[in-house]
């Protein structure tokens with residue numbers, strides 16, 4: 035018989051794990067707009083938690099969710115003044131640390147932004163490149179798409195959906 039070991043949960047043995055994150059923020063005048071860590075020229079920015087980076091928040095939650103970690107709001111309380119105006123890359127770094135210590139690497143990421151303005155198309159490659167850099171993956175592992183909120187009545191908000199696929203690091 036093999037010696038008794040601390041039991042491992044079945045999920046920790048999975049070769050692949052999926053994660054999903056969603057976020058929304060309201061546009062406000064007079065603050066800078068940052069999406070995916072990229073500063074976009076626009077008269078309004080996104081208010082709320084930290085720098086309001088809706089895409090980085092959804093990405094952070096997708097990564098945290100993939101390893102069943104607490105969500106971004108639990109780890110970084112929006113009511114804590116410490117996070118007011120904070121660079122959302124800080125939250126992403128914590129999520130990356132957690133997936134690494136769980137033994138996973140990122141296979142790929144896909145995202146959809148839903149917002150009336152500004153147009154994301156001209157900035158999509160810069161956003162993809164920045165996400166790839168933040169995640170230490172190649173740009174062909176990062177999808178960034180954008181849609182306008184037809185019939186949703188969310189013209190003054192930016193919404194982001196993100197899915198991630200994690201792959202178990204090879205032990206040898």
Ligand SMILES: [Zn+2]
Pocket residue numbers: 057058059082083086087088091092
């Ligand atoms: Zn957020």
